[in-house]
Amino acid sequence: MSDAALITPLRAAHAPGPTPLLPLAVRDLTLRFGDTTVLDSVSFDLSPGGCTMIMGPNGAGKSLLLKLLHGLMAPTSGRIDWGGHSAHAATPRQALVFQKPVLLRRSVAANIDFVLKARRKDRARRDALLEHVGLAHKTRQPARLLSGGEAQRLALARALATDPEVLLLDEPTASLDPASILAIETIVAEARARGTRIICVTHDLGQARRMADEVVFLHRGRVAEQARAVDFFPQPRSAAARNYLDGRIVV
Amino acid sequence: MFAKPLAAAAAALLLTGAAFAQDSIIVQSTTSTANSGLYDYLLPIFQDKTGITVNVVAVGTGQAIKNAENCDGDVLLVHARPAEEKFVAAGYGTVRIDLMYNDFVIVGPEADPAGVGGMEDVQAALQKIAGTGALFASRGDDSGTHKKERALWSDAGIDPTTASGDWYRETGSGMGATLNTGIGMGAYVLTDRATWISFANKQDYTVQVQGDADMFNQYGVIPVSPDKCPSVKVEAAQTFADWLVSAEGQAAIAGYKVADQQLFFPNAPQN
């Protein structure tokens, strides 16, 4: 039985905030650490709905961009405007799934309980959430004994427990086996189908082709290209993206 | 989140305090009396008769007086007459009554480096110790014994503190600790006879100097005054002091023996 087959649909949908977070407007976003410029005057817009993949070679600043969008860091200069909210104000209405899940030293169930309690959500949803990510049979297990794929599914369940309007994913399937990748992509696709806006950083070209509605391609801290997925993959406009897709680019 | 357990803990603390028995008194006394085992013998007799629990805090006479002046005791039972009289004169005690006495002795190692063994004249003995530079361990803690020892040195015309750290070693500790230290370094020690008789770690030490009238060690009992210390348990304290100096209490004191030797000699004035 594949992991994907374990997954059952999740009914609960997020309750929208007072004003929607999308569209997102990023303007002249710059991030420097000392003399090193990581993000250099990045600007782009995202419209409501769908899945945007942030791509680019290592060191392009993708993960840091995600943290800036989530309000975990402050930029050196520039603006992030989530439908009139600052990144910091938008944090509670978003969830970020890290590349390496940070799980509490508790049981699988307790990891979900913790978030539901902390965020004052309905505690009864725990079992449904765990069933949704295919972990219903592991509720009592210590979370830190889960396999990589299971741990990431638990992290996803925890993210979904907060009913996010925007789901940010930072290379969520890096170093996972194909079945785990499929399981996670399925969960994310279902969230997208329920109206959750997906923004995902990835290095996995296959994943990007399967999931993306739109691609933002970063290169050397700048937006090299923003395009619809149907246009980007067959015919990238920027030289950087072309080289990357051909497997030729190094920074 | 931690407020509740803290409050509960505070409440529990206060309850423990309140549970402290009403019919009990605190006697500020000296290590020499407590270490001799006298209280372990006397107090059960007194408690059987009166139902009053006596709690003894055994410290040096100096600290005992200080604690009583802080109202942290109901009765003072020490052995430093001038300091006791000062305590009463300052209004901290109602009255000072002679209770009992024993005597001081100088103990030393078998080798007897100063050659004072068998001497009666304490002044001559101290002069000999100072003259030969043999080690002498002093309490150095302003206790009754320490005060007595300094008076004896002064009578002998010697200021041993000029040799402090050389042959004159001030331990700054109780009687038992000073004996342990003194015996450890082979020094002479001035101690009250009661402590010495009941002391268990004698090794090769024996009494070298004894019998001088100057070595007389008088104990007094003083109920703490309610004028200075309203918290004092006047009645129970008075009951205890009265019993100690009564014919019955005096007989009990005389009846306490260690190794068949009487340790304290009652001498309260009898009407």
Add this chain to the structure above:
Amino acid sequence: MGEALGLAIGLVLSGDADLAEIVGLSLRVSLTATGLACLIGLPIGALVAIGRFPGRSAVLVLMNALMGLPPVVVGLLVYLQLSRSGPLGFLGLLYTPTAMIVAQTILIAPIVAALSRQVLEDLHVEYAEQFRSLCLTTTQTVQALIWDARYSLLTVGLAGFGRAVAEVGAVIIVGGNIDHLTRVMTTAIALETSKGELALALALGMILLVIALVVNGAVQTIRMSAVRQAHV
């Protein structure tokens, strides 16, 4: 040594009532003090662990320095407060087990605070970003850190308990070493030493050591089961 060992075994086997009373009071006083010190020290340690505020490094230095508080100084300070002539004298707590608990709590709360700060800060480095992403409040963060580090914090509590149960300087001043009231293992050892009963003193010391071994062994067992559960 042999004599002391024989005495120790004899005392334990004979079920000596005085010994049981003294051991019981030692445990009651020091365990209560450890519990209170944790209630005070853990939140302080946690707040300093996660907090970034001006003067933080000064607080760290102070916390670490207070770990070296001499028991006799703590005893003296508590005595001056609880003495009938002191500001808290009206409580009538001097020469009670409560006074001893207060003194030991003050003695070991800095140890609990300083050591738990280290443990919790290490864990916070791992959790911080995830917690900020989840928008946890400071209270929620502190609670989660303390709960998740609970097995490591047991060792911290143990360090505090060890210092409390072994110290004599503070409890002898505020407790007075009163027989059947405030006499604990360490003050009894000090008393027997001053009586020259060295073998008995050493025997009591051996019993104290065994108690410490049992407490440590129990905590170690709990920790080991936690390791098996991957909670550490």
